[in-house]
Amino acid sequence: MQETELRNLIEEVREGTLPRRNFIQHMVGLGLTAPMASMLLMHEGIAQTVPPIPYKGTKRGGGGVLKLIWWQGAVHLNPHFAGGTKEQDATRIFYEPLAGWDTDGNLIPVLASEIPSRANGGVGADGRTVTWKLKRGVTWHDGKPFTADDVLFTAAYAGDPATSTVTVATYKDLKVEKVDSHTVRITYPKATPFWAEALTGSFGTILPKHVFEPFIGAKSRENPANVKPVGTGPYKFVDFKPGDMIRAEANMTYHVANQPFFDTLELKGGGDALSAARAVMQTGEFDYAWNLAVEDEILKRLEAGGKARLAFLVGSDIEFLSLNVTDPWNEVDGERASAKSKHPAFSDKAVREAMSMLVDRKGIQDFIYGRGGIATSNFLNNPPRFRSPNTKFEFNIDKANQMLETAGWRRGADGIRAKGNVKLKFVYQTSVSQPRQKCQAIIKDACTKAGIDLELKSITAAVFFGSDVANPDTYQKFWADMQMFTTTMTQPDPQIFMEQWTTDQISQKANKWSSRNLVRWSNAEYDATFAAAQVEFDAVKRAVMFIKMNDLVVNDFHVIPLFARPRPRATALKLNAPLSAWDNDTWALGFWSRDA
Amino acid sequence: MFSYVFRRLLIALPSLLGISLILFTVLALAPGDPFEELAQNPNVPAEVRLALRAQFGLDDPIWQRYFHWFANMVRGDWGFSFVSRINVDTLIWQRLPVTIAVIGLSQVLALLVALPVGVLAAVRPYSWFDRIASSVAFVGFSLPTFFTGVLFILFFSIYLGWLPFVYRADLSETGWAWWVAQFKQSIMPIAVLGLFQAASWMRYVRSSVLDVIRLDYVTTARSKGLAERVVVTKHVVRNALIPVVTLVALQMPAVFGGAIVTEQIFRIPGIGSLLIDAILRNDTPVIMAVTFVFASLVILFNLIADILYGWLDPRISYR
Numbered sequence: 032m033q034e035t036e037l038r039n040l041i042e043e044v045r046e047g048t049l050p051r052r053n054f055i056q057h058m059v060g061l062g063l064t065a066p067m068a069s070m071l072l073m074h075e076g077i078a079q080t081v082p083p084i085p086y087k088g089t090k091r092g093g094g095g096v097l098k099l100i101w102w103q104g105a106v107h108l109n110p111h112f113a114g115g116t117k118e119q120d121a122t123r124i125f126y127e128p129l130a131g132w133d134t135d136g137n138l139i140p141v142l143a144s145e146i147p148s149r150a151n152g153g154v155g156a157d158g159r160t161v162t163w164k165l166k167r168g169v170t171w172h173d174g175k176p177f178t179a180d181d182v183l184f185t186a187a188y189a190g191d192p193a194t195s196t197v198t199v200a201t202y203k204d205l206k207v208e209k210v211d212s213h214t215v216r217i218t219y220p221k222a223t224p225f226w227a228e229a230l231t232g233s234f235g236t237i238l239p240k241h242v243f244e245p246f247i248g249a250k251s252r253e254n255p256a257n258v259k260p261v262g263t264g265p266y267k268f269v270d271f272k273p274g275d276m277i278r279a280e281a282n283m284t285y286h287v288a289n290q291p292f293f294d295t296l297e298l299k300g301g302g303d304a305l306s307a308a309r310a311v312m313q314t315g316e317f318d319y320a321w322n323l324a325v326e327d328e329i330l331k332r333l334e335a336g337g338k339a340r341l342a343f344l345v346g347s348d349i350e351f352l353s354l355n356v357t358d359p360w361n362e363v364d365g366e367r368a369s370a371k372s373k374h375p376a377f378s379d380k381a382v383r384e385a386m387s388m389l390v391d392r393k394g395i396q397d398f399i400y401g402r403g404g405i406a407t408s409n410f411l412n413n414p415p416r417f418r419s420p421n422t423k424f425e426f427n428i429d430k431a432n433q434m435l436e437t438a439g440w441r442r443g444a445d446g447i448r449a450k451g452n453v454k455l456k457f458v459y460q461t462s463v464s465q466p467r468q469k470c471q472a473i474i475k476d477a478c479t480k481a482g483i484d485l486e487l488k489s490i491t492a493a494v495f496f497g498s499d500v501a502n503p504d505t506y507q508k509f510w511a512d513m514q515m516f517t518t519t520m521t522q523p524d525p526q527i528f529m530e531q532w533t534t535d536q537i538s539q540k541a542n543k544w545s546s547r548n549l550v551r552w553s554n555a556e557y558d559a560t561f562a563a564a565q566v567e568f569d570a571v572k573r574a575v576m577f578i579k580m581n582d583l584v585v586n587d588f589h590v591i592p593l594f595a596r597p598r599p600r601a602t603a604l605k606l607n608a609p610l611s612a613w614d615n616d617t618w619a620l621g622f623w624s625r626d627a
Numbered sequence: 628m629f630s631y632v633f634r635r636l637l638i639a640l641p642s643l644l645g646i647s648l649i650l651f652t653v654l655a656l657a658p659g660d661p662f663e664e665l666a667q668n669p670n671v672p673a674e675v676r677l678a679l680r681a682q683f684g685l686d687d688p689i690w691q692r693y694f695h696w697f698a699n700m701v702r703g704d705w706g707f708s709f710v711s712r713i714n715v716d717t718l719i720w721q722r723l724p725v726t727i728a729v730i731g732l733s734q735v736l737a738l739l740v741a742l743p744v745g746v747l748a749a750v751r752p753y754s755w756f757d758r759i760a761s762s763v764a765f766v767g768f769s770l771p772t773f774f775t776g777v778l779f780i781l782f783f784s785i786y787l788g789w790l791p792f793v794y795r796a797d798l799s800e801t802g803w804a805w806w807v808a809q810f811k812q813s814i815m816p817i818a819v820l821g822l823f824q825a826a827s828w829m830r831y832v833r834s835s836v837l838d839v840i841r842l843d844y845v846t847t848a849r850s851k852g853l854a855e856r857v858v859v860t861k862h863v864v865r866n867a868l869i870p871v872v873t874l875v876a877l878q879m880p881a882v883f884g885g886a887i888v889t890e891q892i893f894r895i896p897g898i899g900s901l902l903i904d905a906i907l908r909n910d911t912p913v914i915m916a917v918t919f920v921f922a923s924l925v926i927l928f929n930l931i932a933d934i935l936y937g938w939l940d941p942r943i944s945y946r
Contacts, residue, residue: 106711
């Protein structure tokens, strides 16, 4: 995709010949996130024409109890300590950001009165300042008014390294100033093309200054509010048992008219995914269940009961295969898989391309993952008509054979191909999980037919994802030829996500294998494009750069995307729950209602 | 007697120390990282995780971390959970009452079933009642609680739809409705745990009564013309129960173990499910504290069993 091409598309949206939603899906197909595509349009002066989130309630309260079940319970209720979605979702019941992301990537104001844009003067021309106007008349659950001071404080709290928040990277270099009691101005240290990361979505929830101020920095752990939240959200805190139950009641002074719908809310945590699915879909004890990591076949059977429906929101979880760039079996300078080494077989692109061709994505989707895995050749799933023209996937054993033959890999007496003293025998590792082992077996079978021998290795998830420096079997060390796992990108801007294939991020001994380029891929063109994208303020040019980066990675076949993995959520038939793939499940809790 | 208890408590100290040392080392050597979730989230930079590790002292050598833990423990500071940053003792106290209630009631149920059934089976050995009771007991203790638990859920909750299978510690009902709701949600976990225990105890009670009922003094009592009911309750059961009481006390810690699984299945917020969650999240301070509590319970119940033994059987004395 070239810049002119993209500009033409944007013009089509402006003229109305290309629907906004289609444009966003197209961009997603090229490897961008929906929020980024949406911001692209805003940059070009095309205002969001967001249909209002449907809400069927006509008055506050009166809707009874809303019962939610998360099969992993939240262990605390401080949104800025929340590393995973379970705590983020739970804290979002009480706390709200300035704006949230809907599933089409639109920015929806929550505590802001409007979304900043160039047109309304909210976004500075130099790309360094953003001015947010805050909603007036919002009160905290304890009755104190919500003002710009709270926003300033939140940025200071999260950005203080001594507080040890997980959001520290977003806030530490940020300068937030108060313009008036309900206006704040953010100044970035450099031109920041994706200005809407701070103060929005799951990393942007605002904390009350009067409650958190005495506990900033090293004392943050002692704050009673870590388990007794005081927010601005549609439901007020009643009771919390870490890892088990959260109870809340309707906030009768909520800042949105006629919301919330339910009188009380309960979020039960713990147990396992299958019984959580049963509690919604079979017994109806609960109204909504999160992230049902259960085989699709079982889900289909439960769904047949007719008590609940499943939502498969296509976000950005991608199951992918990595082919090691480095040699994991010989030490160079006392380090296995040293960045200085070359993998004996995968350094030949023909072998990598053949490997990609030997993955029967369609078959695996049909027989293993069902609706829970959608075959893709890209880093994001997309409707077929929008699939990136630059990448494709194909399952063709004959063609793979032919390709290997041409490249000089000949079958030996044992049927395994070799060239010189290098044999096509690989160790293929992944975590222990039934679908993954089935997937491994299917790929091994196809490889055997092409003269490639795979040794399958499955490692307990606690070890594989354990990031233990002393353990040789972690995915971060990647001391094997091939490995497979799922990566996620729930944050709206893909910049941090795409950083994981830069040379700087190569996971090695020097950085205790803590950085994120696990496959140890290095490409000068990619690095240069990434560096340029970091400072490029022209949204269109930047988008083109990201599409190029996606193509560079995918077309080199060291990283082979396999499936988009939508997370199934179960919703009781009568419950109306607007969900988003780009924000927390509870991002629009005020809009949830139940049909009579 | 008191000097005996005192001596036993003194001996318990080095065992607890040894247990804590082994637990700590094993946990430190086990794979996993409490901040694994952050490592897997590409939006959280690695520095955040490394800073948290350093701040919570996870990068120190094992021996240093152990002494740190030990010194705090002696002062009564159990540390705080790495994951939730809440004090461990708060977490445990919050969950202990539920565990004790569920385990206690299941033990009562187990005794209520095991005692009469075991005695009746032994009084008429190899009768049809004995055969049925023994076979059921055999099936009962052969099936693990995680299997019967799921079976109960599938049958009573899903097939029949009578009982809820998600336990709630804070029911919103009041008065009689509260008791009804509490009964409905507790009956399955209590039955699963209690019947499993009852099955094995029933076998012990039966064999113990069988041993006693053949003794000469029982024949004497019968020949005196005492009613059969009096012979059994006053002369047989009293003596037969001595080994059973010890067994019940000794098995208490094992019951806690069974409760861990049951709590997880029924989502009971007790210390068992706290332990499982902590293990899954590699939350070392919580795992340490809960396992340490279990270890102390084993030692405590061993001591109780020994003391009970002497109290019931005057032939044993403590020196």
